[in-house]
Amino acid sequence: MEIPDSSLMKQLSRPELFDFEGVSMVQYFTDNWEKVKNFQARPDDILIVTYPKAGTTWISYILDLLYFGNDAPERQTSQPIYMRVPFLESCFKMMPPGTELADNLPTSPRLIKTHLPVQLVPKSFWEQNSRIVYVARNAKDNAVSYFHFDRMNMVQPEPGDWNTFLQKFMEGKNVFGPWYDHVSGWWEKKLTYSNLLYMFYEDLVEDTGRELEHLCSFLGLSTPIEEREKITKGVQFDAMKQNKMTNYSTVPVMDFKISPFMRKGKVGDWKNHFTVAQNEQFDEVYKQKMKNTTVKFRTEI
Template sequence: MAAQYVQYKGIKFPCGYNSAESLQIAENEFHVRDDDIFNVTYPKSGTVWMIEILSLILNGGDPSLNQSVLNSLRAPWFTCQLGLETAQNLLSPRLLTCHLPIQIFPKAFFHSKAKVIYTLRDPRDVLVSYFHFSKMCIPFGEPKSFNHFFENFLNGDVLFGSWFDHITGWMKLKGKSNIFFISYEQLHQDLRGSVEHLCHFLGKELDEAAITSVVQNASFEAMQNNSMCNSTMLPKEFMDQTKGTFLRKGICGDWKTHFTVAQSERFDKVYQEKMRGLKENFPW
């Protein structure tokens, strides 16, 4: 049976996580504090990884919170009702998570000193990871086939909308002092250096031992073994663990094992068309 979804301002969102009311509240009524830190991504672009990194930085490298409190409580999804209630009760500075495109991001943010960390990823790897995730995540609906999902992704007919629109919308804000852009690929190539840059952006200076702790506890292996972030605690009506692993590979370039030559050529053509307006050198 096909998954149901919520439509808000032309974009599909998964049921069970969001409602039109919760999204309207997130956009128009959510109270943004000046010391809020927003972890913003398109799905499957390093969301959970960044939650772990930022949680560790904010706690001075101490992993005890990461290892004892669910990531959805440490960095709530304020676009859903439960996450909104959690966010409202968090002490400052709050770490908040969402997949919102720029046009429905909280309006109050643009009149605040709050900060956004936006993580982006090679869209070909996003597509592959999204396909495997959708097979596991019940509210997302199991894809008919890889090729069918491939076409839907290129057309923007997936939950949370078009990757191309999401990226180009947020990239228009590049250069703003309170928005930090980083890629999944950068995190892979130099996690320690990335952590240092994030610390500087957040005004959170950590000593060498603390930075080492962040790097060690935000490694793929550490996250795989941490039930507070690997999604093994989610109920089976949300996540079917028999169909895959939430933290599946955590690598760059996995698209090469999935795309046919024809798919690769088609993707490149659509990518060039949709990204034509961006004068940006991405690491993929």
């Protein structure tokens, strides 16, 4: 896929949000729903789950290197991450749907990513007892990242200005529904489903090596320490931002003139965006929405 040309950008009209089984969605994630719903998982599949802009590509790349970094070095240089780790519910005109890409993956295990809230995940993943890695990011940084992503991604609804977007975020009117329901729904699932590892973006930023160790023990991998150190170096934000196979610069629907797909990858960048009033309002809403869950986040490290 070539770098996008502006004519393609102009032809794309931004999608409208609509309610889909109680969750805000756009057609690009519902057009192939029958196949998504009936997707056949396998016991050795690893499903990567995040709310959008919570470290999806990061964790995908880490897992890809853990499993296939040594066997197939050319895979790392010739195939973009979104082909190696298909986006299950995606249905974009410019490439095969995610279900088809996943079905055709030659690897074992298959690494598959999704942004679906817990109640919409194909039931075969539970039936097969597939392993699931969930990454959650604090709401303030997640909102900022999602805002910049929506500005540059033509297959997302028009975000409006920062204040407009933030109000929508607090109301849960984003693609894939409310952040609050997503992170707490998956947190609850962990209580009854033991094959789920729940990770935090902030922990990954603070100490990637330590989190890599947790990941290996969850997956039953005995990756040698020098291999883990090499991976830790390779997945640092600046390295991935420069890497054409992980930085999404080959995707024709993203306008890098507006913002890069990988912007900062920091914890606490929300402080550069929230006004005092916005922050106070956000904290109020947050307290309300999160009062029934025990999941706790750090907004700085």
